[in-house]
Amino acid sequence: MEPETTVNRTDTVNDIHPCYELDNTTYLFTSNPSIICVLLHVFLSALSVVTICGNLLVIISVSYFKQLHTPTNYLILSLAVVDLLVGIIVFPFSMAYTVTSCLYHEDLFCKVRISFDVTLCTASILHLCCIAIDRYYAVCQPLAYKRKVNDRVIGIMILMSWALAALIGISIIIAGFNQGKCEESCLIDALISTTLACIFCFYIPVIIMLSIYLKIFLVARRQAISIQTTKSGATVSKMERKATKTLAIVLGVFLLCWTPYFLCIFIQPLTYDVTPIAVIETLNWLTLSNSMLNPFIYAFFYSWFRLAFRMIISGKLFWGDFTNSKLL
Template structure:
């Protein structure tokens, strides 16, 4: 926070650009991790019988490496583009494309489209599964399950879009308005995106008892006292 309020807010030296690169890389990785989680949920809900074979240790490692690798490439690409801007009399076209088009597409727009499609599919499958068990549960219970599933997905994606969309829209339109957006506005939008990482644990804890149980295991230190691989959470 102190660094954001310092001279980096108005003057971009090399150290500030490195800070910006880490900011972009970590934020991108956060979004890509959410995308990977949505893929995991898709197989867990839509293909439960083949889940263990589809989402194995090898696939998980690949998804983690891809998330961090793509994030690092985008962060490095943006800082290189920023350094090239100093050599150009005016902003180079390729650097504008990297900073304001290609970067946001791979950091935000593409993962968001993937997540929206996956969660829509999950919701439709969950509805179909809820209807299929009407013979064993009352219609009111099924309706309640459907409403909860809808509310959970809507809140998770709604908060995510509310926090991230304004910043990326602002970054995308900057070249078309001659970078006339005040720097404090951009920094405020940036802090709004970071707040999503703070809000997510509260959202999951409110809706999922298994998340609360897992969080208690971690906070209490029990996670390092034994093997919880096969632990069944409520």
């Protein structure tokens, strides 16, 4: 099915999208794609494959090796599932039904695409909030950590994150979510729906996460200054600090990928100007690329993830039972 959109302008083809062409007052996905269009789709397809493979490695690693069955890693596992779905579902949808094709024409597939975008984005943010809470108890209240953050609590957190993300995704579609052009008649609706979406789906959770990590940083700094009484205690403290640092980097990369997009759609309804297509498309793919980056962060900072990745890629798991392998 080719996306078709009605426009009231006489822009050149290049002003719209390298993969679309004008036909009177409508633009269609071109039947004779240019080299730029082909290269763009090859690049985005490769991005999707890398995203899927990277997150599959994380999912298999945490699921297979018993030593990785920890509350923090369960959250990382669920976050990897979110990123995997982005690679499997959102990437293909976004290539077939781009922001360009959905700006002026909202058919079923465009609504499905936006719904998945919002749901998985919200799920990512909520998982990062849960990870921040996990790190807070691990670093700031280590004696109460195992009692307050157990498998049951983590399971509830994961379930609530998915349920709330799905609810918000459906609600945003019902209310109407404007990420492009808005005429005067829809200005109030766009302001309400888009502003609320940005505030509740992004800004409030981000402020909460940054506050938690600031508290963790201050506590960790005090712990580093104080004298460790035992070697084992120092080792555990060092491991927790490293895990917190790594997951804080995951949050930082997330913010770098997503903040420009949310700033754009937050400001858009306040103006009558149309955001350039190139800007919208670039910011949209920048957000999706975040799902590809997380596995590389884990592999770079965690030696045990690198070892697990090597065992999986080499096919070693097919030649015996390595579930109890020592990775840490």
